[in-house]
């Protein structure tokens with residue numbers, strides 16, 4: 001099995017153009033598991049974790065996070081999103097965070113991928129590049145099913161980009177234990193006070209990451225009434241209604257990690273917690 005360790009982006013894109021059966025390798029924390037269990041048999045491998053352009057990030061009003069930025073690096077240098085940092089902190093163990101990348105999370109595209117609800121709630125764009133040019137795909141159109149995306153075989157995920165949404169954003173994950181765990185249900189909530197925008201996205205609760213548009217509308221009305229610059233204090237009735245709207249947006253299944261009913265219950269609880277946390281932010 002030929003393995004090319006690319007050092008330049010153009011070199012990697014030429015390799016993908018010439019051999020579309022190539023499997024991309026970043027940190028290997030998903031791919032090596034597939035190889036070890038015999039579920040993947042790549043014809044060729046292209047390692048992209050040494051390509052500078054994929055390891056670079058930029059902050060400011062428009063945030064850009066390179067695909068090959070590891071969770072450890074993101075936590076050390078900052079990600080331009082508090083919710084993304086919270087999500088990164090929950091991924092695996094220090095070893096997994098040292099090798100695993102956001103691009104790999106997008107490449108695997110599991111409904112349980114921890115960065116994905118955050119990218120959805122931020123209205124992030126996934127930047128894809130091939131030798132033919134660049135495509136910028138809104139996250140809502142990127143993921144098409146469990147472990148399926150619109151990425152073409154000759155394209156690399158080069159970055160994710162989003163508008164800085166300010167401090168009122170959070171990620172909450174519930175698993176079967178408190179660490180080293182795949183989410184039973186997760187939720188990202190963003191209240192962008194400057195743009196008067198609310199994003200709520202759910203993980204592990206459907207075939208793709210799901211948005212909760214009715215719940216987003218409900219929170220927008222609460223912010224309109226309270227004033228977008230003021231702390232938001234939730235009544236018990238409002239918290240219950242938010243939980244109901246978020247649960248209703250889910251399309252969960254029963255599996256080894258939890259039942260559909262439990263997932264809906266969890267979502268209702270963590271939605272209230274997330275909003276209480278953000279109300280003060």
Ligand SMILES: Cc1cc2nc3c(=O)[nH]c(=O)nc-3n(C[C@H](O)[C@H](O)[C@H](O)COP(=O)(O)OP(=O)(O)OC[C@H]3O[C@@H](n4cnc5c(N)ncnc54)[C@H](O)[C@@H]3O)c2cc1C
Pocket residue numbers: 023024025026027028029030031032033048067068090091092093096099100101102103104105106107108112113114115155156157158180181182183
């Ligand atoms: C013990 C353990 C615990 C884990 N815990 C968590 C967890 O808590 N939360 C979570 O979300 N995940 C978890 N994971 C899964 C994994 O760590 C993450 O999905 C991680 O982000 C994968 O990144 P990677 O760089 O290792 O990807 P890789 O394994 O290198 O690649 C993953 C997939 O993405 C593709 N790919 C990678 N980079 C690119 C690119 N730039 N362009 C195009 N395609 C690309 C690869 O071809 C492959 O299909 C865990 C894994 C293990 C083994």
